[in-house]
Amino acid sequence: MIDKLKARPVSHSRTILSELMIPSYTNFGGKIHGGTILNLMDKVAYVCATKHAGNYCVTASIDSVDFLSAVDVGSQLSLYASVNYVGKSSLIIGIKVVSEDIKLGVVKHTNTSYFTMVAMNSEHQPTEVPPLILETKEDVRRFLETKKRKELKQEHKNKYVALKLKDDFECDIEKLLATENCLVNIK
């Protein structure tokens, strides 16, 4: 029987997903729909996480996704995924997305994002993942950076939750919104 918790190197689960961007993927502006790219990112994150975990994984959260450049129809989109960090049952997958004009060979960086995946057992409960073997300095750098990013995200989340105003909040509304692009018209 396979030892499910045997440590695995980053290279074991490194995954590349490549797909031709066809006309049915376009938005109203004639460029590739952001949702199509997110869908592919979720797929590559799933493959990478599941290869490392040896168990089915679900997507728990996605870090901010900034689309740096539009993707053209007819280009080849390639998604490079690797396990950057593992916790007890969670894994953080770093994904770099690039698009290539296949006639001219011009490559553009579309975006980079981090997906948190959680390994699940047959009872659909979070289950332990194998330790990650860091074989290069790059692996160590990514692990440490991702750990720091996870901590910052938790700090931000705590502040974000604490920020919620009550309906009967007290403040000088007009002053607070003076430079915003809105009109207050409370009846």
Ligand SMILES: CC(C)(COP(=O)(O)OP(=O)(O)OC[C@H]1O[C@@H](n2cnc3c(N)ncnc32)[C@H](O)[C@@H]1OP(=O)(O)O)[C@@H](O)C(=O)NCCC(=O)NCCS
């Ligand atoms: C993700 C999910 C399994 C977490 O379940 P849970 O009961 O909160 O589990 P736990 O509290 O034991 O957390 C398990 C791990 O997930 C991590 N986690 C849970 N929610 C998270 C979130 N929103 N962001 C990042 N990590 C998260 C925890 O930090 C923990 O990590 P660790 O074991 O490495 O320390 C559960 O919320 C779920 O099933 N969500 C729906 C997932 C889904 O349907 N995704 C879309 C389709 S795949």
